Amino acid sequence: MAALLRLENVSKRFGGIVALNQVNMEIQYGEFVGIVGPNGSGKTTLFNVINGVYFPDEGRVLFEDRDISRLPTHRRASIGLGRTFQIPRPFASATVRENVAVGAMFGSRGKETNVNESMLVAESIIERMGLSRHRDKKAELLTPVEKKLMEIARALAMKPKLLLMDEAMAGMHPGEIDRLVELLGGVAAEEEVAIVAMVEHVMRAVVGMAQKIIVLHQGEKICDAPAQEALNDPKVIECYLGYTPEEAS
Amino acid sequence: MMRTLDKYAAIFPVLVVYAVLFLLGLNMSGMWQLMATLLFYCALGQAFNIFLGMTGYVDFGYVAFVGMGTYGMAVTITSLAGTGLGGLTIIAGYIMALAFSGLLSLAVGAVALRLRGAYFAIATIGVNEGLRFLIEGTNLWGGSGGIIFTRQLNDILGKDASSALATFWADVLVLIIAVLAAITTIVYMRSKIGYALTALREDEDAAKVMGINVTMFKILAFMTSACFAGLLGATAWALKTPYVFPPEVFEIHYTIEAIIIVMLGGAGTLLGPVAGGLIYGIGKYVLSIVLPGFQLLIFAPLIIIIIVAFPDGVVGGIRNKFGHTALGRFIL
Numbered sequence: 001m002a003a004l005l006r007l008e009n010v011s012k013r014f015g016g017i018v019a020l021n022q023v024n025m026e027i028q029y030g031e032f033v034g035i036v037g038p039n040g041s042g043k044t045t046l047f048n049v050i051n052g053v054y055f056p057d058e059g060r061v062l063f064e065d066r067d068i069s070r071l072p073t074h075r076r077a078s079i080g081l082g083r084t085f086q087i088p089r090p091f092a093s094a095t096v097r098e099n100v101a102v103g104a105m106f107g108s109r110g111k112e113t114n115v116n117e118s119m120l121v122a123e124s125i126i127e128r129m130g131l132s133r134h135r136d137k138k139a140e141l142l143t144p145v146e147k148k149l150m151e152i153a154r155a156l157a158m159k160p161k162l163l164l165m166d167e168a169m170a171g172m173h174p175g176e177i178d179r180l181v182e183l184l185g186g187v188a189a190e191e192e193v194a195i196v197a198m199v200e201h202v203m204r205a206v207v208g209m210a211q212k213i214i215v216l217h218q219g220e221k222i223c224d225a226p227a228q229e230a231l232n233d234p235k236v237i238e239c240y241l242g243y244t245p246e247e248a249s
Numbered sequence: 250m251m252r253t254l255d256k257y258a259a260i261f262p263v264l265v266v267y268a269v270l271f272l273l274g275l276n277m278s279g280m281w282q283l284m285a286t287l288l289f290y291c292a293l294g295q296a297f298n299i300f301l302g303m304t305g306y307v308d309f310g311y312v313a314f315v316g317m318g319t320y321g322m323a324v325t326i327t328s329l330a331g332t333g334l335g336g337l338t339i340i341a342g343y344i345m346a347l348a349f350s351g352l353l354s355l356a357v358g359a360v361a362l363r364l365r366g367a368y369f370a371i372a373t374i375g376v377n378e379g380l381r382f383l384i385e386g387t388n389l390w391g392g393s394g395g396i397i398f399t400r401q402l403n404d405i406l407g408k409d410a411s412s413a414l415a416t417f418w419a420d421v422l423v424l425i426i427a428v429l430a431a432i433t434t435i436v437y438m439r440s441k442i443g444y445a446l447t448a449l450r451e452d453e454d455a456a457k458v459m460g461i462n463v464t465m466f467k468i469l470a471f472m473t474s475a476c477f478a479g480l481l482g483a484t485a486w487a488l489k490t491p492y493v494f495p496p497e498v499f500e501i502h503y504t505i506e507a508i509i510i511v512m513l514g515g516a517g518t519l520l521g522p523v524a525g526g527l528i529y530g531i532g533k534y535v536l537s538i539v540l541p542g543f544q545l546l547i548f549a550p551l552i553i554i555i556i557v558a559f560p561d562g563v564v565g566g567i568r569n570k571f572g573h574t575a576l577g578r579f580i581l
Binding site (some may be wrong): 026051053073074075078082083085089090091092093098101102103106107108110114115116134136154158187 | 439440441444445447448450451452454455456457458459460461462463514517
């Protein structure tokens with residue numbers, strides 16, 4: 001079977017700054033991938049190119065073998081691309097249930113789901129995420145962690161094939177991270193969602209779950225390997241710490 | 250059946266208020282004109298709310314759509330007078346009014362709705378003023394001389410009927426438009442359209458990520474709102490007073506009034522424009538009797554106080570308080 005998502009020589013420049021330089025990568029169906037890289041390495045730009053916020057200057061983005069390089073963001077959602085943000089962006093005046101239902105109404109199952117059915121979908125996902133008692137609360141009244149969980153619920157309600165998660169675990173304590181990792185692992189396996197999680201700080205989450213890790217540095221992909229291997233790669237260590245182990249000794 | 254009733258229960262308070270206004274005007278001597286004015290304010294608020302309240306975009310050129318509706322009716326009546334179509338002319342006038350305001354909103358929306366926040370507001374002021382100068386400068390539709398069609402309206406409907414239209418039936422039509430706008434609002438709110446508009450009002454980028462075609466929904470709300478404005482113009486400004494002058498129908502003052510009505514009552518709520526229309530209309534009327542000449546001086550701080558006390562509008566404030574009680578389903 002072909003890859004779910006494939007990037008072919010994708011470049012994106014802002015003026016003279018090369019944010020992404022000839023990036024190639026593949027994500028398989030149901031795979032869990034961590035995107036790692038220091039500040040300014042191009043992770044967010046990569047997400048924005050996959051998601052359609054930006055169009056690539058060069059190269060192609062293929063989703064299920066279809067070229068989506070120039071497809072607007074909302075159309076990408078309807079073919080199965082979901083996303084959560086680093087700082088949650090709830091629809092503040094709507095209730096938790098309404099927020100999540102919006103995902104079901106307009107995501108990949110949007111065409112065949114009416115308002116009432118979307119509410120039912122939302123309820124089952126909310127329960128799964130452990131947010132049932134906040135169901136009728138306005139989203140703006142949730143705590144930051146609850147907002148994050150709600151945003152993940154909202155993205156899952158879209159029934160995505162690929163879910164881009166932007167620093168989903170930042171700001172959570174280890175217990176919560178473990179719980180979320182387990183939950184996501186379960187959902188991903190069951191619904192066959194491929195998850196691409198962007199990580200800057202919380203390595204714990206990635207190492208525990210990722211089948212592979214892609215490391216970005218100054219807009220280039222410097223490593224694409226299974227988790228342990230990637231974290232021991234000298235080039236990766238260099239870009240995080242500034243020198244190679246050999247130089248240090 | 251029960252569920253459907255429950256879903257649309259919030260329309261009843263709106264209909265009750267309209268019915269009370271109508272019956273008061275009908276049965277108390279000398280009250281009809283006041284009630285008609287209040288109904289006009291409510292209808293204007295209700296129509297504007299579909300765009301301003303539901304999308305959060307502020308259109309400072311809204312009155313242009315009322316003006317285009319007025320012109321649509323006026324142009325139709327003057328050009329069809331003498332063809333012997335009778336009452337059909339009025340229907341043709343409404344179709345023309347819808348076409349004028351609908352097409353203008355489509356053209357403006359497709360361009361200006363790409364702008365956000367203050368930039369959108371500024372662009373819409375430009376449209377309103379630009380349109381007025383276009384009509385005056387190119388002598389379109391009589392230019393700055395306007396169109397006076399009292400005689401044509403008399404020819405078409407007969408003298409008695411056209412005066413009954415001006416003093417009574419035009420106001421009844423305004424009431425019908427207000428009810429239609431309220432029904433449209435609740436149908437939108439209860440359908441995917443309402444959820445899409447709420448989402449894009451709260452966070453447009455997040456809404457896109459959820460799969461919402463934000464441009465399409467914004468234009469839909471804009472056009473719906475503009476078409477109701479056009480109907481109002483054709484009724485309250487053309488049929489009721491059979492003349493139209495550019496400086497009058499493109500007067501930004503009316504847009505400001507509409508914004509105040511929606512904000513006072515509660516933007517994005519169903520009952521809000523009704524509450525806002527009543528507060529604004531009654532306040533303006535009472536103050537102009539009690540303190541003639543000073544009404545605006547007193548009214549401005551009063552409006553500020555209400556807005557400070559109810560940041561979400563009067564209905565928004567009440568809903569925050571009682572929304573979870575048994576009364577909640579009637580407050581939307």
